[in-house]
Amino acid sequence: MKKVTAFKSVLWTILGLALAAGVTRMIFGLGAITNQSDTTPWGLWKGFNVIPGIALAAGGFVVTAIIYVMRKHEYYRYAKIAVLMAFLGYLSAATALVVELGLPWMVWHPVVYWQHHSALFEVAWCVMLYLVVLFLEFVPVPLEETSRFAGVRRFLHKYKLILVVLGIMISTLHQSSLGTLFLITPEKLHPLWYTNLLPVLFFVSAIAVGPLMVILGVLTISAVYEKPLEREKLGKLALFSVGVLAVYALIRFIGLVAEGKLATMFVSSWQTLFFWIETALFVIIPILFLAVKQLRVSKAGLWVATISAVIGIGFNRANIAGIMLVRTGEIYIPTIFEIFISLGIISAAVLVFLFCVERFKMWETKWTDPRDRETAPPEFDRSSEAWLGSPRISHRFTFSFILIISLAFGFALISNERIHSEGIKEVPVKAARGGDTLYVDGNHDTFGVYFAHEDHIQREGKKESCVICHHMNLPMDESSPCSACHGNMYTEFDAFRHDWHSSPAGGNVGCMECHPEDQPRLAETAQSCEHCHKDLIPAGAEIEVDDYMAPSYTDAMHGVCVPCHETRAKQKEELKDLALCTSCHGFDHPEYLNKEIEMAFRDTSFNHVVLPFVGDLDKNREDMDD
Amino acid sequence: MKAILTDVTKCIGCLECVEACKEYNHLEVDVPRNWHRTDGLSAKNWTSILRKPENHYVRKQCRHCLEPACVSACPVGALEKTASGAVIYHGEKCIGCRYCMIACPYGIPRYDWESPVPYIRKCNLCFDKIRNGQKPACIEACPTQATIFGDRNELLTEAHRRIEAEPGKYIDRVYGEHEVGGTSVLYISDIDLGFLTYPVRKNTKPLPETTSTAMHAVPFAFTGMGALMGGIYWICKRREQLKQEKQQAKEDES
Ligand code: SF4
Ligand code: SF4
Ligand code: SF4
Numbered sequence: 001m002k003k004v005t006a007f008k009s010v011l012w013t014i015l016g017l018a019l020a021a022g023v024t025r026m027i028f029g030l031g032a033i034t035n036q037s038d039t040t041p042w043g044l045w046k047g048f049n050v051i052p053g054i055a056l057a058a059g060g061f062v063v064t065a066i067i068y069v070m071r072k073h074e075y076y077r078y079a080k081i082a083v084l085m086a087f088l089g090y091l092s093a094a095t096a097l098v099v100e101l102g103l104p105w106m107v108w109h110p111v112v113y114w115q116h117h118s119a120l121f122e123v124a125w126c127v128m129l130y131l132v133v134l135f136l137e138f139v140p141v142p143l144e145e146t147s148r149f150a151g152v153r154r155f156l157h158k159y160k161l162i163l164v165v166l167g168i169m170i171s172t173l174h175q176s177s178l179g180t181l182f183l184i185t186p187e188k189l190h191p192l193w194y195t196n197l198l199p200v201l202f203f204v205s206a207i208a209v210g211p212l213m214v215i216l217g218v219l220t221i222s223a224v225y226e227k228p229l230e231r232e233k234l235g236k237l238a239l240f241s242v243g244v245l246a247v248y249a250l251i252r253f254i255g256l257v258a259e260g261k262l263a264t265m266f267v268s269s270w271q272t273l274f275f276w277i278e279t280a281l282f283v284i285i286p287i288l289f290l291a292v293k294q295l296r297v298s299k300a301g302l303w304v305a306t307i308s309a310v311i312g313i314g315f316n317r318a319n320i321a322g323i324m325l326v327r328t329g330e331i332y333i334p335t336i337f338e339i340f341i342s343l344g345i346i347s348a349a350v351l352v353f354l355f356c357v358e359r360f361k362m363w364e365t366k367w368t369d370p371r372d373r374e375t376a377p378p379e380f381d382r383s384s385e386a387w388l389g390s391p392r393i394s395h396r397f398t399f400s401f402i403l404i405i406s407l408a409f410g411f412a413l414i415s416n417e418r419i420h421s422e423g424i425k426e427v428p429v430k431a432a433r434g435g436d437t438l439y440v441d442g443n444h445d446t447f448g449v450y451f452a453h454e455d456h457i458q459r460e461g462k463k464e465s466c467v468i469c470h471h472m473n474l475p476m477d478e479s480s481p482c483s484a485c486h487g488n489m490y491t492e493f494d495a496f497r498h499d500w501h502s503s504p505a506g507g508n509v510g511c512m513e514c515h516p517e518d519q520p521r522l523a524e525t526a527q528s529c530e531h532c533h534k535d536l537i538p539a540g541a542e543i544e545v546d547d548y549m550a551p552s553y554t555d556a557m558h559g560v561c562v563p564c565h566e567t568r569a570k571q572k573e574e575l576k577d578l579a580l581c582t583s584c585h586g587f588d589h590p591e592y593l594n595k596e597i598e599m600a601f602r603d604t605s606f607n608h609v610v611l612p613f614v615g616d617l618d619k620n621r622e623d624m625d626d
Numbered sequence: 627m628k629a630i631l632t633d634v635t636k637c638i639g640c641l642e643c644v645e646a647c648k649e650y651n652h653l654e655v656d657v658p659r660n661w662h663r664t665d666g667l668s669a670k671n672w673t674s675i676l677r678k679p680e681n682h683y684v685r686k687q688c689r690h691c692l693e694p695a696c697v698s699a700c701p702v703g704a705l706e707k708t709a710s711g712a713v714i715y716h717g718e719k720c721i722g723c724r725y726c727m728i729a730c731p732y733g734i735p736r737y738d739w740e741s742p743v744p745y746i747r748k749c750n751l752c753f754d755k756i757r758n759g760q761k762p763a764c765i766e767a768c769p770t771q772a773t774i775f776g777d778r779n780e781l782l783t784e785a786h787r788r789i790e791a792e793p794g795k796y797i798d799r800v801y802g803e804h805e806v807g808g809t810s811v812l813y814i815s816d817i818d819l820g821f822l823t824y825p826v827r828k829n830t831k832p833l834p835e836t837t838s839t840a841m842h843a844v845p846f847a848f849t850g851m852g853a854l855m856g857g858i859y860w861i862c863k864r865r866e867q868l869k870q871e872k873q874q875a876k877e878d879e880s
Pocket of ligand 1: 688689690713729730732
C-alpha cells in the first residue's frame with residue numbers, strides 16, 4: 001500500500017493549498033486570488049474544471065446506456081465505477097462553479113428566475129437534475145454496506161432503467177447546451193472552433209470520451225491497487241469510442257468545409273497549431289492506438305489512447321471556453337492560487353473516488369445481474385476480500401498532518417499586497433485621458449511616478465482647477481509639467497537635491513521626516529536644513545542664517561556671499577571691488593565663476609556647502625590683500 | 627424608444643460626461659489593479675473617452691442593443707431591456723456567472739473584481755432619470771452637444787441628415803443602426819469605429835438568434851433521446867428473447 005499512501009499524500013497536499021486559496025477567495029473576493037479580468041471574465045476554473053470536467057463525466061451516461069439500454073451485460077462490472085466517476089465529475093464541476101461564481105450563495109436562482117432563452121439556464125437546470133439522478137443511481141452502493149434502507153435500495157434497483165434513461169436524456173441536453181453557450185460569441189471565438197454545429201460536436205465528443213474516461217479510471221485502480229485487468233473487454237469497450245470519434249472527426253471536418261474554413265486549417269499561426277495538437281490528441285492518436293487489435297488489448301496502448309483522448313478533449317474545451325475565446329490581444333495567465341484550486345478540486349474528487357473504491361464493493365459484480373457471475377474471471381472472486389481494505393480510513397494522522405501543513409503553507413504564500421494593495425493602473429502619461437491614478441514616466445526609463453490625478457482635482461478646487469495644468473485654450477496645447485508646481489523637487493541645480501534626500505529616507509515613506517504630516521508637502525512647509533544638518537554652518541560663523549531655505553544653488557551662494565561682500569566693501573576702500581559681480585564672475589562668461597573662486601568651491605561633497613571664507617574673516621581679508 | 631447619438635467630430639475630449647456619470651451614479655475613485663489594462667471602462671467608470679490619433683475622441687459606453695446578447699445570455703434574467711431603450715441590471719437576481727461579459731459583442735459589462743460581494747457594472751442609460759423624462763447625466767454635461775439624447779427614430783433621421791449635409795466630412799454610416807440588430811447608442815464619425823466592437827461580422831444578425839435554433843431544439847432533443855433509448859432497449863430485449871426462443875426450440879428438438 002506504499003504507492004497508494006504516497007499518491008494520497010500528494011493529493012492531500014494539493015487539497016491543503018487549494019483550501020487556503022479558496023478561503024482567501026471567499027473572504028476577499030475574486031480579485032485577491034485570480035488574474036481574471038474584464039477582458040477575460042472566465043478563467044481557469046471555467047475553462048479547466050467546469051467545462052472539460054463535465055465532458056469527462058460523460059462516462060456515466062454512455063456506459064450506463066451501453067449496459068442497461070443496449071443490454072451489453074458483460075460490462076456490468078464497470079457500471080458502478082462509471083456512475084461514481086460521473087457523480088464526482090459533476091460534483092467537482094459544481095464545486096468549481098461555487099468558487100467561480102461571483103455570488104455563489106445565489107446559485108439556486110435559476111430555479112426561481114426562469115430564462116428559457118439562455119443556454120446557461122439550461123445548463124444550470126441540467127446540472128441540478130443530473131446530480132440528483134446520479135445520486136440516486138449511486139446511493140445503492142454505500143447502502144449495500146448496511147442492512148437498513150433495504151427498501152430504498154430495492155426500489156432504486158427496480159427503477160434503475162428509468163433513472164438511466166432519464167440520465168441519458170438530461171446528459172444529451174446538457175452536453176450539447178455547453179456547446180450552445182458559445183454560439184453567442186461568433187466574433188470572439190476563433191473561426192476554427194466557432195461553428196453552428198458546436199452543440200452537436202460537444203455532444204458527440206462527450207459520447208466518445210465517456211467510455212475512455214471510465215477505462216482510464218479502471219486502469220488507474222488497477223495500477224494503484226495492483227489489480228489484474230480484463231484487457232480484452234476494455235479493448236472492446238474502447239472500440240465503441242473509436243467509432244464515435246470517427247463520427248466526430250467527420251462532422252467537424254464537414255463543418256469546416258461547409259463553412260469555407262478549409263484554408264484556415266493550414267494558415268501558419270499558433271491557433272492553427274493548437275487546432276492540430278487538439279486534433280492529434282483527441283482524434284488521431286486514440287484512433288490509431290485503438291484501431292489496432294494488439295494495441296487495443298495492451299496495457300500501454302490503452303493508457304496512451306485514453307490519456308491522449310482525455311487531454312485532447314480537455315484541450316478542446318479549454319480552447320473554446322478560454323484560450324480561443326476573447327481575442328483582445330491580452331494574455332491571461334492564471335495565478336498559482338487559481339491552479340491550486342483547480343488541482344485541489346480534482347484531488348478531492350480523486351480522494352473520494354479512492355475512498356469509495358476501498359470502502360465499498362465497487363469492483364464486485366453480484367449486485368445487478370446473476371448471469372454476470374458466470375462470465376466473471378475467477379481471480380476477481382476473492383478480490384473484494386483481498387483489496388477492498390479495512391473500512392476505516394488508513395493513515396488518518398499522516399494525512400491530517402499533511403493537510404494542516406500545506407494549508408498553513410498555502411496561507412503563507414498569499415501575499416498581503418495582492419489582497420490589500422490599492423493597485424495602480426499604469427497609464428503612460430501621453431495616452432492618458434483623465435483617470436484616477438496615472439503612471440507618469442516622462443523619461444521612459446521605467447522610473448516613473450504615480451500621479452494621483454483624481455486626488456489633485458479634489459484638492460486643487462474641483463472642476464475649476466483643471467486649467468492649472470491643462471490650459472485648454474489653444475489647439476495642441478500641452479499640459480503643464482509637474483515641475484511647474486513642484487519646482488523644488490525637480491530643479492536640477494538646486495542647492496537641495498530632493499531626490500537624493502528622499503531615497504535614504506525611504507522613498508515616499510520618508511516624507512514625514514521633513515514635511516509635517518497634515519500639511520501639503522511644499523517647500524514652505526518643510527523643515528529647514530539645519531534641522532538635520534547641525535554642522536551646516538560652522539560654529540563661530542558670522543553669517544546669520546535664519547531658516548536656511550534657499551530655493552536654488554545660485555540663491556544659496558548669493559545669499560551667503562553677497563551680504564558679507566557688500567559689508568566688507570563698505571568698510572574698506574581697497575575692498576570696494578568686492579561688491580562687484582566681477583569680483584567672483586569672469587567678464588567673458590558672467591555665468592561662470594572665476595577660476596580661483598571656483599576651485600575654492602570645489603571642496604564640496606554632495607551639496608553640503610563648505611563656506612571657505614567663514615571663520616576668521618580678518619585673516620581671510622589679510623590673505624586677500626596679499 | 628429612447629437613444630443617444632454621439633457625433634465623434636464634435637467631441638473635444640473634455641471628459642465632462644465621464645465626470646457627470648461618476649457623480650450621478652455615485653461611482654467611487656477607481657483603483658484598478660495594475661494587471662487590468664482596460665479601455666478606461668471599469669466597475670467604477672461606466673463611460674470613458676478613447677483618444678484616437680489626430681484629436682479624435684470617442685466615447686465608449688454600453689450600446690443598449692435592441693436585441694442585447696447580454697440579456698439573452700443571463701440565466702436568471704438579471705439584465706433587462708426596458709421599453710425605454712435602456713438595458714438595466716437587477717443585482718438582486720445576479721449569480722455572478724459573468725456569461726453576460728462573454729456574450730456582449732462590445733465588451734461592456736464590467737465586474738467588481740475586488741469585492742467579496744461583486745456585481746456586474748455598466749451604464750444603465752440613467753434609467754431612473756429617463757423614466758422621469760429627464761436626460762441622462764452625461765448628455766446634460768456635454769458642453770458641445772457632441773452627444774445628444776432623444777427618440778431613436780428621430781436621432782437616426784438627424785444622423786442621416788448630418789451625413790447628407792456634409793457628405794465629405796462623415797463616413798457614410800450610422801454606427802449602431804444595423805449592427806447586431808441595432809443599438810440604442812448611435813455614432814456618426816469621420817473615422818472608422820470598428821475598434822468599438824470585436825471584429826465585426828458581415829451579417830448584422832442579432833446575437834440572440836445564434837443560440838435560438840439550438841434552444842428551440844431542446845424539447846425535441848430531450849424527448850427524442852428518450853424515445854430513441856426506449857426503441858433501442860426494446861430492440862435489444864426483443865433480440866435476446868428471439869435468441870432464447872430459438873435456443874428453447876433447439877433444445878426441444880433435441
Ligand atoms: S452593449 Fe453589451 S452590455 Fe450593452 S446592451 Fe449590448 S450586449 Fe448588453
Ligand atoms: S453575471 Fe449576473 S447579470 Fe451577468 S449573466 Fe451572470 S447572472 Fe446574469
Ligand atoms: S447614460 Fe448615465 S449611466 Fe450611462 S454613461 Fe451616461 S451618465 Fe453614465
